[in-house]
Amino acid sequence: MNSKQLQTWSPWILLIVLVLLWQLACSAFDVSEFIFPSPTRIAAQFWEFKLIIAAHAWRTFWVTMTGFGIAIVVGVLLGFVIGSSRLAYAAVYPLMTGFNALPKAAFVPILVVWFGIGVGPAILTAFLISFFPIMVNIATGLATLEPELEDVLRVLGARRWDVLIKVGLPRSLPYFYASLKVAITLAFVGTTVSEMTAANEGIGYLLISAGSAMQMGLAFAGLLVVGAMAMLMYEIFSVLERRTTGWAHRGAHNS
Amino acid sequence: MAATEPSNDKPFVDFKNVWLAYNAELAAANHFAVEAIDLQVRQGEFIAIVGPSGCGKSTFMKLATGLKMPTRGSIHIDGQAVTGPLKISGMAFQAPSLLPWRTTVDNVLLPLEIVEPYRSSFKAKRAEYVERARKLLQKVGLAGYEDKFPWQLSGGMQQRASICRALIHEPKMLLLDEPFGALDAFTREDLWCILRDLWTEQQFNVILVTHDLRESVFLADTVYVMGPGRFVVKKHIDLPRPRDLELTYTPAFTDIVHELRGHIGAHRTATQAATSSTSP
Numbered sequence: 373m374n375s376k377q378l379q380t381w382s383p384w385i386l387l388i389v390l391v392l393l394w395q396l397a398c399s400a401f402d403v404s405e406f407i408f409p410s411p412t413r414i415a416a417q418f419w420e421f422k423l424i425i426a427a428h429a430w431r432t433f434w435v436t437m438t439g440f441g442i443a444i445v446v447g448v449l450l451g452f453v454i455g456s457s458r459l460a461y462a463a464v465y466p467l468m469t470g471f472n473a474l475p476k477a478a479f480v481p482i483l484v485v486w487f488g489i490g491v492g493p494a495i496l497t498a499f500l501i502s503f504f505p506i507m508v509n510i511a512t513g514l515a516t517l518e519p520e521l522e523d524v525l526r527v528l529g530a531r532r533w534d535v536l537i538k539v540g541l542p543r544s545l546p547y548f549y550a551s552l553k554v555a556i557t558l559a560f561v562g563t564t565v566s567e568m569t570a571a572n573e574g575i576g577y578l579l580i581s582a583g584s585a586m587q588m589g590l591a592f593a594g595l596l597v598v599g600a601m602a603m604l605m606y607e608i609f610s611v612l613e614r615r616t617t618g619w620a621h622r623g624a625h626n627s
Numbered sequence: 628m629a630a631t632e633p634s635n636d637k638p639f640v641d642f643k644n645v646w647l648a649y650n651a652e653l654a655a656a657n658h659f660a661v662e663a664i665d666l667q668v669r670q671g672e673f674i675a676i677v678g679p680s681g682c683g684k685s686t687f688m689k690l691a692t693g694l695k696m697p698t699r700g701s702i703h704i705d706g707q708a709v710t711g712p713l714k715i716s717g718m719a720f721q722a723p724s725l726l727p728w729r730t731t732v733d734n735v736l737l738p739l740e741i742v743e744p745y746r747s748s749f750k751a752k753r754a755e756y757v758e759r760a761r762k763l764l765q766k767v768g769l770a771g772y773e774d775k776f777p778w779q780l781s782g783g784m785q786q787r788a789s790i791c792r793a794l795i796h797e798p799k800m801l802l803l804d805e806p807f808g809a810l811d812a813f814t815r816e817d818l819w820c821i822l823r824d825l826w827t828e829q830q831f832n833v834i835l836v837t838h839d840l841r842e843s844v845f846l847a848d849t850v851y852v853m854g855p856g857r858f859v860v861k862k863h864i865d866l867p868r869p870r871d872l873e874l875t876y877t878p879a880f881t882d883i884v885h886e887l888r889g890h891i892g893a894h895r896t897a898t899q900a901a902t903s904s905t906s907p
Contacts (some may be wrong), residue, residue, distance in 0.1 A: 520720040520804075527692045527712045528742040528796070538740065542728050619727040619776060 409589040414596070417589030425578065425590075429597045432563055432575040435491060436601075439498025440559040444552070447503040451510025455544070456536055461515065468504065476501040477565045484570045494566040494574065501562035502555035509551035513544020546620035549613035553606050560602040637706060639832055640668035640691065640800070645700035647686060654698050660686040662856045664700070668849075671830040675843035677887065678853030684836040687853070688804050691834055692716050705799060714742050716800040717793030721808045723785035725777035725792075732773040735760040735791045742796050756795075763791045767821050783814035787821065794825065800832040807842065816872055819845055827869065840884045840891075845875055852890045860890045 391411050397403070398410035405413050418425065450468075454461045476497055483493035517539060525535050567576025575594045582590040645664040648654035661683040668674055676684050689695040690702060693713040702709040717738070725734045739745040739756050749756065764773050767787040769780075777785055786806060793801055803822075807815040823846060826833055837843055843850045844864055852860040864883060866874060874880050 518722065518724050520718075520722055521724040521726075523689075523692075523694060524718050524720075524724070524793070525737075525741060527694060527714070527716055527718055528738050529712055529714050530741045534741055538737065539726065542726070617728070619778070 406586050406588055409592055413589045414592045417587065418593035418596070421590055421593070425593060425597055428573060428575050428578040428594070429601065431573045432560070432567065432598065433601055435494045435567075435574060436498050436556075436559045436563040439495040439563060440502055440556055442495070442499045443503035443506060443555060443559065446499070447506025447551075447555070448510055448548070450503070451507040451544075452514065452536075454507070455511035455514030456532065456540070461511065465511075468507065472504045476562055480566050480570050483566070489570050489572065491571075493570040494563045494576075497566035498559040498562035502559040505551040505554045505558070506548070509547035510544050513547040514540040517543070546613065546617040549609060549617060552609045553613070556605045556609060557602045560598055560605075564598055638667035638703075639670040639672070639705055640666065640834075641703040642666040642690075643701050643703075645690060645697045645702060647690060647695060648698045659698070659856055661690070664690075664858060666851070666858070668832060668834075671832060672849065673826055673833040673835070673847045674849045674851060675835040675837060675847035676851045676853055676858075677837055677840055677843045677891070679838065679891065681855075682853045683856045684853055685804055688718070688802050688834070688836055691800075692718060692802055713800070714796075715798050716802055717796065717798035718802045718804070719786075719789045719793040719806045720803075721805040723777070723782075723789035725785055725788055727777055730774050730776055731764065731769065731780065731788050732757060732760050734777065734788060735764060735795050738792060738796045745796060760791070760795055763795060764788065766825070767791055768817075781814075783810050783818060786810060786818060790818075790822065790825075794829075794831075797829075798831060800834065801826075803833065803835045803837075805837055806835075807839070808837070815839075815842070820872065822846060823870065840887050841875055841880075844880060844883050844887070845870060845872075850887060852887055854891075860887070862887060 395411045398408065398413075403410070409417075450464070454464045454468075479500060480493055480497060483496050487493055487496070514536065517535070521539060522535060525539070530538075563574065564576040564579070567574035568580050569576075571577050575598050578594045579591050582588070582594060642664045645661065646659050647661050648659045653659070664687065676687060678684055686695070690697060690709075691704070691713075693702075693704075693709045693711050693716075696709075704713060705715060725731070726737070729737070736756060740749050745752075745756065761773050764770065764787075767790065769784060769787055769791075772780060772784060772788075777788065780788065786809075790803075790806065793803075807818050810818065819842060822833075826846075833846075835843065835846060844866070847864055850860075850862045850864060851858045852862070862883070866879065866883075
C-alpha cells in the first residue's frame with residue numbers, strides 16, 4: 373500500500389482502531405452496558421431495533437431536509453440582498469450576528485407554544501440553525517468583487533444587476549457550496565435537539581426514550597445514525613461542489 | 628508617420644481645467660485628487676502618463692472613462708461632453724482580473740454580453756463574435772490557448788487576454804492602468820510590441836498610465852509627467868515610427884528617458900522640501 377492509498381483509507385483505519393480500543397476497554401474493565409455499551413452491544417441493539425431506528429431516522433431526515441431547504445432559500449435571498457447593497461449590509465449584518473449568537477435550542481419551547489409538539493418546531497429549529505452560514509457566505513462572495521473588474525464592466529454600461537449575474541453569483545458559488553456543507557450538519561443538530569423535547573418521533577425522540585429506558589445501546593445506535601446521515605449529506609455536497617466549481621479548487625488536482 | 632503629425636482638428640480628448648475632489652467635504656477643504664488638468668489629445672494619439680504612485684494617475688483614468696465626474700471644469704471626448712460611463716472605451720489594469728470559471732475566449736467575450744449594440748444580438752451572432760475573439764487572441768499570440776482557463780495561463784498570457792477583453796468591442800479609446808507592472812522585463816517588452824502592433828493596425832486612442840519611463844517613451848506619441856495632482860511636463864516623443872525594441876538602446880531614446888526622469892526627480896525633491904512630507 374503506497375502513501376496515497378494510505379491517505380485515502382486512513383479515516384477508516386482510524387475508525388476501526390478506535391472501535392477496537394473501545395471494545396477492548398469495555399471488555400477489559402467489564403463496563404456495564406447501562407453506563408457505556410460496547411460496540412458489539414450497540415451493533416446487537418441496532419440490529420434488534422433496526423425497523424424502529426429506520427422509521428425515526430427517516431423522520432429526522434426529511435424534517436432536516438425540509439428545514440435545510442427553507443434555510444437555502446432564505447439564506448440565499450438574504451445573502452443576495454445584503455451582499456449587493458452596502459446599506460442593507462450595514463443594517464442587517466449586526467442584527468444577524470446577534471441572532472446567530474443565540475442558542476437555537478432555546479427557541480424550541482417558544483416554537484412548541486406556537487406550533488405544538490411535532491414537525492413544526494423541528495423544521496424551524498433546523499432552519500434557524502443552518503441559514504446563517506449560507507447567508508454570510510453568499511453575501512461575502514458578492515461583496516468582495518475586485519474593484520478593477522467592476523470598473524471594466526461599469527464603463528461598458530453594465531448595470532448592477534449585470535455585474536451580480538455575470539460575476540457576483542458565479543464567484544460566490546464556491547462559498548455557497550462550502551456553506552452548504554457546514555449548514556447541513558448544523559441542520560441535523562437542530563432537528564435532533566428539537567425532537568428531544570418537542571416531538572414524538574425522530575432520532576431525538578428515540579434518544580430520549582432509549583435513555584429513560586436505560587437502553588444505552590439503542591441510544592448510541594441512534595447517535596450513529598444521525599452522524600452517518602450528516603456525513604453522507606456532507607459528502608454529497610462536497611462532490612457537487614467539486615463538480616460545479618472545480619475552477620476554485622484547482623490547486624488540488626492541477627498545476 | 629504622417630497621420631500622427633499634429634493637426635488642427637478638434638481634439639478627441641479635451642480636458643479643460645479639470646479638478647476633482649472625491650467628495651464635497653474634501654472639495655470644501657481644497658483637497659483635490661487632480662488639479663487644473665488641461666489636456667488635448669488628437670484622434671488616434673497614444674499618450675502616456677507617468678508619475679510616482681499616488682499622484683492621481685488612476686483618478687485621471689476614472690475621469691477619462693466617465694466613471695467619475697469632475698468637480699470643476701469640463702471633459703469632452705469624441706466631441707461629446709462626458710456625462711457618464713463611456714462605452715467607447717476599454718480598460719485593462721495591472722491585475723488581469725479574468726474570471727476563473729470562464730475560458731479565455733469566454734472572458735474576452737464578456738464585454739459583448741454587456742455593451743450595446745452587441746448585447747442585444749449576442750445570442751444570435753454568438754458564433755461570429757466567438758470567431759472575432761479567437762482572431763484577436765491569435766493576434767496577440769494566444770493561439771491554442773483560447774479554450775484554456777485563465778489559471779492555466781502564465782501572467783503575461785493573462786495580461787494579453789485582458790487587453791483583448793478591453794479591445795473586443797472595438798473601442799475608440801483604450802485605457803491602460805499600469806498594465807505590465809506585474810510582469811517580468813522580457814514579457815513586458817513582448818507586450819509593448821504587441822500593444823504597438825495593435826495600435827498601429829487599429830489606430831484607437833491609448834491612454835497608458837505607467838511608472839515605467841522606458842515604456843512610456845517607447846510606446847507613446849506624447850508623455851505627460853504627473854506630479855501630485857497635476858501635469859508638470861508635456862513631452863512630445865519625436866522618435867520615428869515604427870519603433871523597434873532596438874531603439875530603446877539608442878542614445879536618442881535614453882536621453883529622453885533621462886530628461887523625463889529629471890523632471891520627476893526635480894519635482895519630488897521640491898515637494899518634499901516644501902511639505903517635509905513623510906511619505907517616501
